[in-house]
Amino acid sequence: MDADYAIIGGGVVGLSVAWGLLKRGKRVTVLDGDDGSFRASRGNFGLVWVQSKGMKQPRYAEWSQQSAAAWGAFSDELADATGRDLGLEQKGGYDLHFSEESLEERVADYEVLKGKLGGDYPFEVLGHNALRKEEPAIGPKVAGAILHHQDGHVNPLKLLRALADDVRRLGGRVLTGKTVTDVSRNGAFRVRCADGTQVDAGKVILSAGLGAMQLGPKMGFRAPIRPQRGQVLITEKLPKLINRPSLIARQVDEGGIQIGATNEEVGLDDRVTAPGLAQLAAEAVAAYPVLARAQLVRSWGALRILSPDGLPIYQESPEMPGAYLVTCHSGITLAAAHARFLPDWLEKTADAPDLEVFSEDRFAVS
Ligand SMILES: Cc1cc2nc3c(=O)[nH]c(=O)nc-3n(C[C@H](O)[C@H](O)[C@H](O)COP(=O)(O)OP(=O)(O)OC[C@H]3O[C@@H](n4cnc5c(N)ncnc54)[C@H](O)[C@@H]3O)c2cc1C
Incomplete structure (x- = not known):
């Protein structure tokens, strides 16, 4: 057996879980797809956010709160291990x-x-x-x-980089450019990639973001997720202008003001559009008029990974016990929970968090 866990997807969700499992002494192999993949972890807004989460499901509010509360120590531990300051601020x-x-x-x-x-x-x-x-x-x-x-923000690219570095430092194998095409079980799991690579593992985690739309049903999951586009703008670096982040704009640790994000149901299309960017700019100027004079230096689009009710999905496969679907919309906010608490659920320890409300059963058709 190559590993205790094979993790399909090396975005912030897969790497957070990998890091938590490695800290518990598990042997982990992460298989991440190619550069043509959609990667929400590289295009998001960087909020570690509690408010407005779980309005209809308080357990989701609590889970976000637990993660936000764990973020400080999580960030410090990653910074100590990698020498990378993640730019975390949690002052509301x-x-x-x-x-x-x-x-x-x-x-x-x-x-x-x-x-x-x-x-x-x-x-x-x-x-x-x-x-x-x-x-x-x-x-x-x-x-x-x-x-x-309880709200705050972080530099999400520094988070991703620190996680990737520390997963390797802790002995995890991270294989890049590996598109998984098939998972089978005969005693152990066998994970097969398009280039012929095979990994055998005791358990498998599907945390492939939108890649779970294809792989999920093959592994016995419903995986009812869809893309939702968010366009984002960023200004030149500016002197301190915004003290705390909002859903409209935040000043990143490096000085630029990040403005975002749209919510668009356009399928697998992550392009930016003039109307989308104009809408963002107008709202940001209405909130902070001085931004009318700021130079915009970059814009991009990225796809959210949304379940029908917007909540995470944590599900063990009924057809392949030992295979888990782990996917969520707020992977930055939940990174600390995925690293600190989710491994206990995977390992079924006595103090495992109760994640029942996040199972796919909630999507059952009556
Ligand atoms: C515009 C925008 C703003 C956002 N803002 C916030 C925010 O402020 N705060 C917050 O908490 N969250 C935010 N999010 C959400 C957050 O970015 C995501 O929840 C998170 O990045 C999801 O991470 P992931 O690892 O599941 O997916 P991804 O980052 O998409 O990674 C999935 C990985 O799986 C790999 N993969 C796919 N298919 C396969 C396969 N078959 N085999 C192997 N590998 C595969 C891909 O290569 C990819 O690297 C935002 C998202 C967007 C788009």
């Missing part, structure tokens, strides 16, 4: 509103969720003047914001 984040009505509606929703979470949902409402004290660059069109204290 905003949901900005352009009307009093939408702000009040959202606050009412948060109060309901807060009740379901036993009060553990630390947010405050800032009117325009209070917000302006925190964010002097905010524009007159912004009515106010919800400041949620």
Whole structure:
């Protein structure tokens, strides 16, 4: 047997789980596809975000909170091991509103969720003047914001790089340019790639992002995921302008302002469009008027990996026990949970987290 676990997909989800398993002394081989793959881990917005998650399923809110709470130590451990500072900041984040009505509606929703979470949902409402004290660059069109204290952001490319480095340092094998075409089980699992590479392992994790649309059904999963495009813009490096991130814009650790992201149902198309970018720019200028003078240096599109209800899917295959589907929309936010807690679920230890609500059973047709 080549490994205890073969992990299909070397994005942030596969590498976070690989790292957690290696820390538990497991032997791990990661097989990652070719450069033509869609890779959300390289095109995302970098938020470590709690607010608005799990409005209909409080367990998802809790899981995001658990991950956010574990992020600080996770980031420190990766930084110590690799010498890479991930640029993590967790001093809160905003949901900005352009009307009093939408702000009040959202606050009412948060109060309901807060009740379901036993009060553990630390947010405050800032009117325009209070917000302006925190964010002097905010524009007159912004009515106010919800400041949620568990929110933050990170440099997602530095996270990916640190994970890839540390997985190797811990003895994991990471094979790149390996498109898995088939997984079979005869005692151990055999994972086969398009180029003839074979890996035999005790368990298999399918964390191939959108690649799970093809491979999932072959392994006994429903894998009802779909792509959703997000376009993103970034400005030149600027002096400090934005103190805390929001869903509209954030100032990255290197100084640029990242603006995003659209939500578009356009299938497997990750191109940018003029209307998409114009919409982003207009909203960012409405929030922070000074951005009208900023130079834009880059734009890109990337595809989210969405389940029908937007929640993660954690599922052991009913047809191939020992094979797991692990996929989610918020892989940056959940990186710490995937590294720290998900391995206990895979290993079925006594303190494994209860992830039942994230199984594919919720998509069963009655
Ligand atoms: C615009 C945008 C903004 C986002 N913003 C945030 C945010 O602010 N915060 C947050 O938490 N999340 C955010 N996300 C979501 C986050 O980026 C994803 O949840 C995360 O990157 C998913 O990681 P992944 O490893 O599952 O998938 P991917 O990064 O897509 O990686 C999948 C990997 O699997 C490989 N693969 C595919 N098929 C095969 C195969 N057959 N064999 C072998 N390998 C295969 C691919 O090569 C790829 O490397 C955003 C996403 C987008 C698109």
